[in-house]
Amino acid sequence: MTSIPKQWENWCRDQRLKVHGKRYRKKRYDWLYLKGRGHYWRVNCYGMLQRGDTYADFDRWALCEVAELPMPSTRSQFREAVRVLLNAKRNCQ
Numbered sequence: 675m676t677s678i679p680k681q682w683e684n685w686c687r688d689q690r691l692k693v694h695g696k697r698y699r700k701k702r703y704d705w706l707y708l709k710g711r712g713h714y715w716r717v718n719c720y721g722m723l724q725r726g727d728t729y730a731d732f733d734r735w736a737l738c739e740v741a742e743l744p745m746p747s748t749r750s751q752f753r754e755a756v757r758v759l760l761n762a763k764r765n766c767q
Contacts, residue, residue: 678705678717678745685752691715711760714738721745725759 679685682705686692694709708715714726716735723745726738741762746752 677721679747681749685746685749686710688749689753689756691756711756713760717745718742723755723759725762 686705686708689710691708691710693704693707694714695704695707706717709729712728714729714732714735716724716726718724721744722742724740724742726732726735726740732738741759743755743759746755
């Protein structure tokens with residue numbers, strides 16, 4: 675399983691991302707699948723932060739146009755990663 679930083683929940687809340695899907699007794703790995711800012715997000719098994727399709731276009735991860743970056747290790751890197759991934763979608767349209 676991918677190791678996420680201890681502050682991950684705070685970083686996600688800071689960027690308006692929340693848990694998506696089933697919760698498992700409030701475990702840390704609940705925070706691997708996220709929803710927010712108009713898109714679905716996840717951390718895959720290779721340690722990559724991925725941004726999926728918009729809410730309207732999303733069916734499942736296998737059919738998504740995915741943008742990804744390596745897992746950030748600081749809050750500022752996380753903020754930058756979210757910004758870059760959101761801009762990547764705008765540049766493709």
